[in-house]
Amino acid sequence: MEDFRRTYLRLCKEGGVEPQESVVAQLQENRAAQGSRLDLSGQSLSADTCSVLARAFQKDTVFTEVSLSDCMLSEEGANMLLTGLFGNTTVKVLDLKGNNLRFKGAEVLGKLLARNKTLHRLVLEWNALGVWDEAFSLFCEGLASNSVLTQLDLRNNQINHHGAAELALALKRNNTPFSLTAFTDLRWNNIGLLGGRSLLEALQNNKSIVQLEMAGNNIPMIPVAVLQQTIGHNSDRQSTLRESRSRTQVLSKEIHTLKEEKGRQFLSLMETIDRQREEMGRSSSKKCSNSDYDVVMYRLQMTEAALALSEQKNHNMGELLTRVKAEKEEQRERQSRERKKEQEDTALREAKLFREIQNLTETNVQLRNKVEEVECRCKSQQQQIFELKQELTNSTAELKLRLAQAEDRLEAEKRRSKQALEDMDSLRQKEVENVNRHLEESERALQERIFKLEGQRIQLEEELSKAKAACVTERAQAEEELGRMRAQVRQEEQEHVSSLEEKLRSVRSSLQEVQLHCSQQKQTISELQVKNSQLSIEMDGLRRRIEELQQELSGKDQEKVAEVSRVRVELQEQIGHLQAERTAQGGLKEKISALEREIKVLSSNHREALLDKESEMSSLLEKLRMKEAEIQRMREDEAHRASYLQSAILTYVQGSPLGHYSSPKK
Secondary structure, eight states: OHHHHHHHHHHHHHHTOOOOHHHHHHHHHHHHHTOSEEEOTTOOOOHHHHHHHHHHHHHOOSOSEEEOTTOOOOHHHHHHHHHHTTTOSSOOEEEOTTSOOOHHHHHHHHHHHHHOSSOOEEEOOSOOTTSSHHHHHHHHHHHHTOSSOOEEEOTTSOOOHHHHHHHHHHHHHOOOTTOSOSEEEOOSSOOHHHHHHHHHHHHHHOOOOOEEEOTTSOOOHHHHHHHHHHHHHHHHHHHHHHHHHHHHHHHHHHHHHHHHHHHHHHHHHHHHHHHHHHHHHHHHHHTOOHHHHHHHHHHHHHHHHHHHHHHHHHHHHHHHHHHHHHHHHHHHHHHHHHHHHHHHHHHHHHHHHHHHHHHHHHHHHHHHHHHHHHHHHHHHHHHHHHHHHHHHHHHHHHHHHHHHHHHHHHHHHHHHHHHHHHHHHHHHHHHHHHHHHHHHHHHHHHHHHHHHHHHHHHHHHHHHHHOHHHHHHHHHHHHHHHHHHHHHHHHHHHHHHHHHHHHHHHHHHHHHHHHHHHHHHHHHHHHHHHHHHHHHHHHHHHHHHHHHHHHHHHHHHHHHHHHHHHHHHHHHHHHHHHHHHOTTOHHHHHHHHHHHHHHHHHHHHHHHHHHHHHHHHHHHHHHHHHHHHHHHHHHHHHHHHHHHHHHHHHHHHHHOTHHHHHHHHO
C-alpha cells in the first residue's frame, strides 16, 4: 500500500501534476487498514489524476479489488484509467458504478474485457452504456472474447432490445463452462419483449449462466418464467456437472493411489522373489536343509496371496467405475425422458395456445366492432365541435362588429373633445392677448402721468425756491390735484378688476360646460364598460360551455384509452404466452405480428384523432385568449383616454394666468 502511494506521488511529480489531496488521504487510510482493496468511491477524479492512476495500475501487484463508484469520470479520464488496467494481473473486482460512461467508455470497456485475463467481477450499475448501439456492440464483442469473467452488473444502463440482441449474440459466441457472467444482473433497463426473446434464444446455447436478473425490463410474465426455467435447468446441469467432476476426481485419486500401492506391492514382491531366488540359489549351492525350503515356499505363498488380494481390489475398483458409468447413463436417460416430457408438454401448450389464438381472433373482431362504434362517436363529437366552432365564429363576428361600432363612437367623441379643447385653447390665447395688451396700455398711461407729475413737481420745487409764500398755496393745489389723480387711478383700477372678474366668470362657465361634456363622455365610457362586461359574461358562458365539452371529450377519451390499453395489455400478455411457448413456429409469429400491426394502426389512428381534437381545442382557447386580451386592451385604452382628458383639463385650469390675477385680490 505504501509502495503504491509512493508510486502515485512519484508519477505526479514526474508528470508535473499536482497530487489530489482526497486521493492521497484515501491512500493513507488504506495504508492504515493494510488491505488489498482500493476504495476511491465518491472522489471527483480529474483527467490528470486518472492518467497518473492508470500508469500506477500498470505496475501494481497489491490491489485485488478497485472501487471507483460515483467518481464523475470524464470520457478522457475513464479512457485513460481503463487503458491502464489492460495489462494488470492482480485486480479481480472492478466497481465503476454511477460514472455515466457512454460511447468511449463502452468501447474501452470492450477492449479491457478482451485483453484482461484476471478480472472476475465487473460492476457497471447506473451508467449509460446502452444509449449508443454501436459502442455497446463493441462492448459485447469484448465480452464474447472474455473467458474469466463470472459476475457482470449492468443495472440501469438504458439497454434497449438492440443492446439485448448484441448481448445475446455475445452469450452465444462465448460458451465456456463456469465463465462469462455465470451471475448476470440486467435489472431496470428497457429490454422489452424482443430483447427477452433474444436472451432466451441465447440461453438455449449457453449453459453456463446460472443466475440472470431481469426485473424492471417491460417483459411479460411468461417469457420471464421461461427464462427462469431455463436458468434453473442450467443451474441443475452445472450442479450435476460439479458433482460428477468431484466424483471423477475422487475416483481418479483413489485409482491413482491404488495403482501406486499396487506398484509398490509389485516392486516389493519382485524384490522378495529376487531375494528368495538368490537365497534358493545359495541354498541349492550350499545344499540347504528342507526347513529352509519350507520357509521359502511359505513366503512365496504369502506373496501370491497378497497379489491375489491386490487383484481383487483392482477388480472391485473396476466394478465401481462401471457402476459410476451406469449411473451416468441412467442420468442421461432420465434427462432424455424429461426432455421428451417437456416436448409433450410444449405440444399440449401449443394446442392450447392455438385455441387461445382462435379466441383472440374472435375478441379481435369484437374489438374492431367496438372501435368502429368509438369512431362513430368520435365523428358525432367532431360534428358537435364543428357546430360549436360555427357558434364561436358567429359570436366573435358579432363581438367584432360591436367593437368596431364602439371604436367609431369613441373616435367621434375623441374628435369632438379634441375640437372643443382646441377652441378653448384658441379662446384662452385670445383673451390672454387682450388682457396683456390692455395691461400694457394702462401701464404706459400711468407712466406718462407719472412723468407729468414729476415735471410738475420739479416746477413746483423751482417755484418754491423763488417764493416760499406762494409755495403753501401751490402745494395745496398740487396735493388736491394728486388726490384727484389717485382717485381717478383707483376708479380705473376698480373698473379693470370688475371687467376681469366678468371674464373670469365667463371662463368658469365655459369650464363648467367642459366638465359637463366630460361627465357625458364618462357616462358613455361607463355604458361601454357595461357593454364590455356583458360581452365578457357572454364569453365566460361560452368558455364554460367549451370546458364542459372538453371535460366530456376528455372523459370519453379516457374511457377509450383505458379500453384500448386494457385490450392492448391483454393482447400483449396473450402474445407473450404464445411467443414464449412457440418460438419455433413461424406461422404463429406472422399472425401475432399482424395483430400487433392492426393494434398499432388502430392506436395510431386514435392518437391522430386525439391530437387533431387537442389542436382544435387549443386553437379555440387561443382565440378566446386573444379576444380577452383585445377587450382588456380596449378597457385600458378607455381608462387611459379618460385620465388623459382629465389631466389635460386640470393642467389647463392650473396653467391659466387667471390664477395669477385672482391671487392679489385675495
